[in-house]
Amino acid sequence: MGNCWSLPSGSRGADHPNPNTVPMANNHLGSIQFSAGLSNTRLIQNDNSNSLGRSSQIGGTSSLFGPSSSNNHTSGNNTSTSLWGSETSQASRVGHGEKFPLGQILDAPNYRVFTLAELRAATKCFRACSVIGEGGFGTVYKGLIRGEELTIAIKKWNPGSLQGFAEWQSEVNFLGRLSHPNLVKLLGFRREDSELFLVYEFMHRGSLDNHLFGRGANVRPLSWDTRLKVMIGAATGLNFLHSMEMKIVHRDFKPSNILLDETYTAKLSDFGLAKSFTSHDQTHVTTRVMGTGGYAAPEYMATGRLKVKSDVYGFGIVLMEMLTGKKMFDISRLCKQKSLTDWLKSNLLNRGKIRSTMDAKLEGKYPTNLALQVAHLALRCIQTEPKVRPSMKEVVERLEQIEAANEKPADNRKRVNRFQLVQQHDESDIVN
Numbered sequence: 001m002g003n004c005w006s007l008p009s010g011s012r013g014a015d016h017p018n019p020n021t022v023p024m025a026n027n028h029l030g031s032i033q034f035s036a037g038l039s040n041t042r043l044i045q046n047d048n049s050n051s052l053g054r055s056s057q058i059g060g061t062s063s064l065f066g067p068s069s070s071n072n073h074t075s076g077n078n079t080s081t082s083l084w085g086s087e088t089s090q091a092s093r094v095g096h097g098e099k100f101p102l103g104q105i106l107d108a109p110n111y112r113v114f115t116l117a118e119l120r121a122a123t124k125c126f127r128a129c130s131v132i133g134e135g136g137f138g139t140v141y142k143g144l145i146r147g148e149e150l151t152i153a154i155k156k157w158n159p160g161s162l163q164g165f166a167e168w169q170s171e172v173n174f175l176g177r178l179s180h181p182n183l184v185k186l187l188g189f190r191r192e193d194s195e196l197f198l199v200y201e202f203m204h205r206g207s208l209d210n211h212l213f214g215r216g217a218n219v220r221p222l223s224w225d226t227r228l229k230v231m232i233g234a235a236t237g238l239n240f241l242h243s244m245e246m247k248i249v250h251r252d253f254k255p256s257n258i259l260l261d262e263t264y265t266a267k268l269s270d271f272g273l274a275k276s277f278t279s280h281d282q283t284h285v286t287t288r289v290m291g292t293g294g295y296a297a298p299e300y301m302a303t304g305r306l307k308v309k310s311d312v313y314g315f316g317i318v319l320m321e322m323l324t325g326k327k328m329f330d331i332s333r334l335c336k337q338k339s340l341t342d343w344l345k346s347n348l349l350n351r352g353k354i355r356s357t358m359d360a361k362l363e364g365k366y367p368t369n370l371a372l373q374v375a376h377l378a379l380r381c382i383q384t385e386p387k388v389r390p391s392m393k394e395v396v397e398r399l400e401q402i403e404a405a406n407e408k409p410a411d412n413r414k415r416v417n418r419f420q421l422v423q424q425h426d427e428s429d430i431v432n
Helices: 116-122 165-175 208-213 224-243 298-303 310-324 328-335 340-347 368-381 392-407 410-425
Strands: 033-035 055-057 131-134 138-145 150-157 186-192 195-201 247-249 258-260 266-268 275-277
Touching (some): 116 150, 116 186, 165 186, 165 195, 208 310, 224 258, 298 310, 310 328, 310 368, 310 392, 328 340
Antiparallel strands (some): 138 150, 258 266
């Protein structure tokens, strides 16, 4: 789905739909059914209609959640059912003793059903001057709810989009119950006849994609310290998703889906393709691969088998982009006959070449030893075999160690680096 962010002046519409994004089936709102289960977030096409399994028919001008626009939807047997199952479901707990003091799975969805009049007033009737981006789902507008002085970002579905109701439904299902500092906040939604709207908190710094690859005088390069902060924030968001008993795979992790607030805190967005699992070892098999080419894990692309660690692969790719300042597809062209892992070893893990491989916009202002450590982490994340990839919890811990070393005085940093290099020696089989 499109992204909700602020773009610098002159950069409007920079987030066009990615031609490498594998779309969902075309949607016709009148013939789509609403699933009573959390995990069925993809369309299953049959001879007569696109359906989401056994569920109630959604059509006409009826409200998404029933006559009163409540936070429950109606299942096929007319029983009120929570989006995540029972309110006492184990799915709403964080697993394995993990503690997220600033994040939680809410007992009930926390969003607001906006009126169409409110959204029109906020955007001056969706005028062109309110447009701040364009994505696969539709147009993104900046709006202001007057009286509340609430700045919002509104995604308005484009009927010509290859994405539609299924992605909109998934976004409401997941973000309506998830609360975490590193996930973008869904404030509410609206469905008006055949029109679909999603309303988010406004992200002042825009997307990571724009900061890494955008051009123009208003695009500010990210410093090394800020890049570390963004990496840790994005990793923490994924770790939160993976650490619940009902684990969530984002399935479309990439720079355009990482948004930044005023303090450059990273927040994951776009849960239109998200999928839930009951365990790290569970595999979901699909005949229709969805996501963005280059970021999707090789085992998923080849076999349709999706695992929790498929997200870890995408994170490794984003780490490479953060280091090099190059898009994944540009890195792939540089690889030529080499595999991606071989290219990484020959360039980012090569002390003689790392300076020429790192993003020139950093102007050499980064500790080489720490850049090597981030590159080594990226290598572990993009391993072909999912089992050898680290968990996102390990990724967060490793990045926090690197950030701690980054904050120490030079002499202390050298001692920490020597200690960490000894640790890395135990993992040298991956490099060799």
